Amino acid sequence: MAGSVPPVTDERSGLLAYLAQQRHVIRIAAHGLSDEQARAVPSASELSVGGLVKHAANTESGWIDVVLQQPQKPFEDSMADYFEHYRLGESETMASVLDRYDRVAARTEEVVAGIADLGQPVPVPQGVPWYPKDVEAWSVRWVLLHLIEETARHAGHADIIRESLDGATAMPLMAAAEGWPESDWLKPWQATPISG
Numbered sequence: 001m002a003g004s005v006p007p008v009t010d011e012r013s014g015l016l017a018y019l020a021q022q023r024h025v026i027r028i029a030a031h032g033l034s035d036e037q038a039r040a041v042p043s044a045s046e047l048s049v050g051g052l053v054k055h056a057a058n059t060e061s062g063w064i065d066v067v068l069q070q071p072q073k074p075f076e077d078s079m080a081d082y083f084e085h086y087r088l089g090e091s092e093t094m095a096s097v098l099d100r101y102d103r104v105a106a107r108t109e110e111v112v113a114g115i116a117d118l119g120q121p122v123p124v125p126q127g128v129p130w131y132p133k134d135v136e137a138w139s140v141r142w143v144l145l146h147l148i149e150e151t152a153r154h155a156g157h158a159d160i161i162r163e164s165l166d167g168a169t170a171m172p173l174m175a176a177a178e179g180w181p182e183s184d185w186l187k188p189w190q191a192t193p194i195s196g
Contacts, residue, residue, distance in 0.1 A: 003174055015144040016112060022151035023105055026056055028170060029158035030094055031177040032191050038094040039087075042164040049165070050088030050097060052158045056151050057101040058085040063143050064104075064111050072125050108147075115140050166192065 005021045008014035030038060030049050038050030065072070088097060112118075121137035138146075159170050168189050174180070175188035182188060 003171070011141075012112065012118060015118075015141070015148070016109060019108070019144060019148050019151065020105065022148055022155055023056070023101065025170070025174075026053055026151060026155040026158050027098060027101070028173045028177050029053075029155065029162040030098065031173050032168075032189065033094060033162075033165070035088070035093050037165055039090075040165055041161075043161060047086065047157055047161055048088055049158050049161050050092070050094050051086040052154045052161065053094070053101060054088055054092070054097045055085045056154050057097065057104045059150055060108060060147055061104045063147055064108050066125060067111060067115075067122050067140055067143055069123065112140065112144065118144070 005014075005017045008017050030053055033049060035050070038053075039048050041048050088094065118141040119139045122140060122143055123137045124131050124135050162168055162173070171186060172189040175182075175186055176190065180186070180188055
């Protein structure tokens with residue numbers, strides 16, 4: 001996937017293409033990281049690149065569950081899991097989290113393809129403090145826009161965390177991940193050899 005979303009033909013393909021692009025960008029922040037680096041928290045926050053990718057996958061999966069009106073965990077139980085969604089556990093690998101994110105993306109694409117009208121109501125789950133009490137339902141369209149917003153926010157966080165780890169920035173990482181040729185204005189990222 002290139003640095004920009006290709007031309008889109010309609011609203012549905014546009015929303016899914018922009019969501020896919022933001023997923024790609026957050027994955028780029030993990031390019032070339034070891035599991036240990038993906039767990040690292042190099043800033044004042046407790047965020048790690050691996051934890052952010054894991055959280056983005058969990059968030060997207062959770063929103064698709066809401067679209068499908070699947071039973072939700074009680075808020076208190078969800079909050080216990082919430083903070084673990086931001087951490088790449090010792091038994092988890094970056095590869096396994098990225099594989100799960102691929103499965104979540106495929107599920108989103110499948111579910112959205114099966115919905116005839118993006119204006120279909122999505123009832124607002126009750127008992128979640130940050131959900132509005134005066135709104136009965138969002139739409140599938142709203143959920144997709146929200147997922148784009150959330151994924152983009154966390155892709156930005158992942159960029160900052162990654163740059164704090166090894167100085168790598170988005171465009172050189174994208175060039176490396178996608179095999180772009182070196183040019184006068186852009187050199188693809190290369191792992192720095194560990195001296196020993």
